[in-house]
Amino acid sequence: xxxxxxxxxxxxxxLRVGRxxxxxxxxxxxxxxxxxxxxxxxxxxxxxxxxxxxxxxxxGGWRIYTVSGTLPGFDPASWRLExxxxxxxxxxxxxxxxxxxxxxxxxxxxxxxxxxxxHNVAWGGVRIKDVLAHVTPHADAHALRFVSAExxxxxxLTLEQASLGDVMLAYEMDGKPLARExxxxxxxxxxxxxxxxxxxxxxxxxxxxxxxxxxxENLGYDQNAWVGRSNGYGTA
Amino acid sequence: MxxxxxxxxxxxxxxxxxxxVGFLTLLGSGLVLYLPSLAVLxxxxxxxxxxxxxxxxxxxxxxxxxPLVGDRRGILRTARELDRFDRDDARWxxxxxxxxxGRFNAGQKLNATITxxxxxxxxxxxxxxxxxxxxxxxxxxxxxxxHDGLMYAAVILLIGHLYLAVIHPTTRHALRGITVGTVSxxxxxxxxxxxxxx
Numbered sequence: 001x002x003x004x005x006x007x008x009x010x011x012x013x014x015l016r017v018g019r020x021x022x023x024x025x026x027x028x029x030x031x032x033x034x035x036x037x038x039x040x041x042x043x044x045x046x047x048x049x050x051x052x053x054x055x056x057x058x059x060g061g062w063r064i065y066t067v068s069g070t071l072p073g074f075d076p077a078s079w080r081l082e083x084x085x086x087x088x089x090x091x092x093x094x095x096x097x098x099x100x101x102x103x104x105x106x107x108x109x110x111x112x113x114x115x116x117x118x119h120n121v122a123w124g125g126v127r128i129k130d131v132l133a134h135v136t137p138h139a140d141a142h143a144l145r146f147v148s149a150e151x152x153x154x155x156x157l158t159l160e161q162a163s164l165g166d167v168m169l170a171y172e173m174d175g176k177p178l179a180r181e182x183x184x185x186x187x188x189x190x191x192x193x194x195x196x197x198x199x200x201x202x203x204x205x206x207x208x209x210x211x212x213x214x215x216x217e218n219l220g221y222d223q224n225a226w227v228g229r230s231n232g233y234g235t236a
Numbered sequence: 237m238x239x240x241x242x243x244x245x246x247x248x249x250x251x252x253x254x255x256x257v258g259f260l261t262l263l264g265s266g267l268v269l270y271l272p273s274l275a276v277l278x279x280x281x282x283x284x285x286x287x288x289x290x291x292x293x294x295x296x297x298x299x300x301x302x303p304l305v306g307d308r309r310g311i312l313r314t315a316r317e318l319d320r321f322d323r324d325d326a327r328w329x330x331x332x333x334x335x336x337x338g339r340f341n342a343g344q345k346l347n348a349t350i351t352x353x354x355x356x357x358x359x360x361x362x363x364x365x366x367x368x369x370x371x372x373x374x375x376x377x378x379x380x381x382x383h384d385g386l387m388y389a390a391v392i393l394l395i396g397h398l399y400l401a402v403i404h405p406t407t408r409h410a411l412r413g414i415t416v417g418t419v420s421x422x423x424x425x426x427x428x429x430x431x432x433x434x
Contacts, residue, residue, distance in 0.1 A: 013322060013323060014320035014321060014322045015320070015321050015322075016319050016320060016321075017319070017320070017321035017325075017345075018315075018318050018319035018320065018321070018345060018349045019319050021346060021349045021350065021353070022349050022350075022352060022353045025349075025350055025353035025354070025357075026353045026356050026357060029353070029354075029356075029357035029360075029361075029382060029386065030357070030360065032378060032381070032382050032385070033361075033364075033376040033378050033379060033382060034376075034378065035378070036378030036381035036382050036385065037377050037378040037381050039381075040378075040381040040385065056267065056271065056387075056388070056391065058270060058271050058272055059272065059273075062272050063269075063270060063272065063275070064272045064275040064276065064281075065281070066275075066279075066281045066282075067281070067282065068281075068282070069279060069280045069281075069282065069283065070279045070280070071276065071279055113375075114365070114368075114369075114379075114380050115376070115377045115378060115379060115380040115381060116380055116381075180276065181272055181275065181276045219369070219370070220370060220371065220372070231372055231375065232372030232373065232375040233375070233377060
């Protein structure tokens with residue numbers, strides 16, 4: 001008795017490798033929803049020094065998010081930062097006046113709510129209090145509305161949040177005047193909050209009694225965008 | 237006179253080119269959303285976002301519909317071919333010769349399988365990005381990393397695929413198979429010795 005007829009010859013033996021490869025790739029990809037970010041930060045640290053040589057890599061890790069069709073332009077001759085709302089007399093600063101205010105510099109990390117981060121961004125600019133010194137707020141003004149030239153983008157901070165030590169209005173980034181795509185000539189920088197609070201193309205600061213919903217808050221994002229403890233990350 | 241044998245059915249070819257056109261549209265619109273230099277050059281982010289999203293939906297819908305309205309059984313047979321690896325496939329992957337191959341060589345089987353897995357992951361991560369912008373329950377810190385990482389992996393795979401299909405002298409005849417459907421009998425015998433064309 002022999003079972004040789006049931007033994008496949010070696011060259012005819014097939015294994016269902018394809019479905020294994022499919023499942024392993026799909027599962028590896030899905031689990032990366034939990035480990036991808038830390039792996040990516042290691043990779044970017046590794047390629048950092050040579051990233052400008054690699055095609056399809058965003059320089060410095062930035063992505064440019066906008067909500068309207070075109071990026072606002074900047075003309076130093078006509079640009080003004082309006083200061084109004086709950087103030088005795090509205091005022092405004094032109095670009096030259098802005099540059100005469102006490103300059104501060106800081107290096108901080110920029111976090112986007114969608115999951116990307118840019119470390120060690122060197123900002124140059126002014127503290128909000130030095131700008132607000134040009135107006136006399138009403139006693140009931142407890143918040144600031146930051147209005148972008150990119151209509152209809154705006155967002156709010158309480159006066160308390162706006163006075164955090166590393167909150168600034170930046171007109172320089174990494175030693176150069178703020179580039180158009182980063183909000184030229186002036187943007188809000190609040191490192192403890194996600195990027196959507198860091199209003200770009202700033203051209204008006206309005207003093208208001210209390211904060212309201214800004215552009216992204218109206219679309220369901222948290223009012224207080226604390227990094228790591230808002231918008232579904234960590235505990236709010 | 238050269239004799240030709242049929243390598244790919246019409247359904248297979250339509251599926252391949254729908255995948256190619258869909259992927260390239262998504263790659264182009266995706267890069268405009270992703271790279272600052274292109275984002276500044278093109279602008280119109282909300283429009284590009286809509287193009288990217290709806291191309292993604294259209295891409296996946298077409299990939300599902302084409303086999304349904306076309307030769308469904310043929311596509312299932314192809315899927316089984318791509319799934320099964322024999323000893324010669326293992327030898328082929330290890331660079332040992334001779335290793336006679338079927339209608340698909342082991343590299344093509346892997347390419348098709350990994351491409352299918354990437355398509356699934358692109359779709360899942362893309363939907364999570366879209367939903368996450370609307371509801372925090374769908375938001376993961378690494379969704380964007382997965383979506384972008386897949387782009388790099390898929391582009392590397394595509395470059396290899398294009399090199400073999402368009403440039404490499406001994407393999408580029410395969411391009412004829414995926415466009416008009418047939419390849420020369422002689423080429424088929426040399427590259428796919430175990431394949432018995434119908």
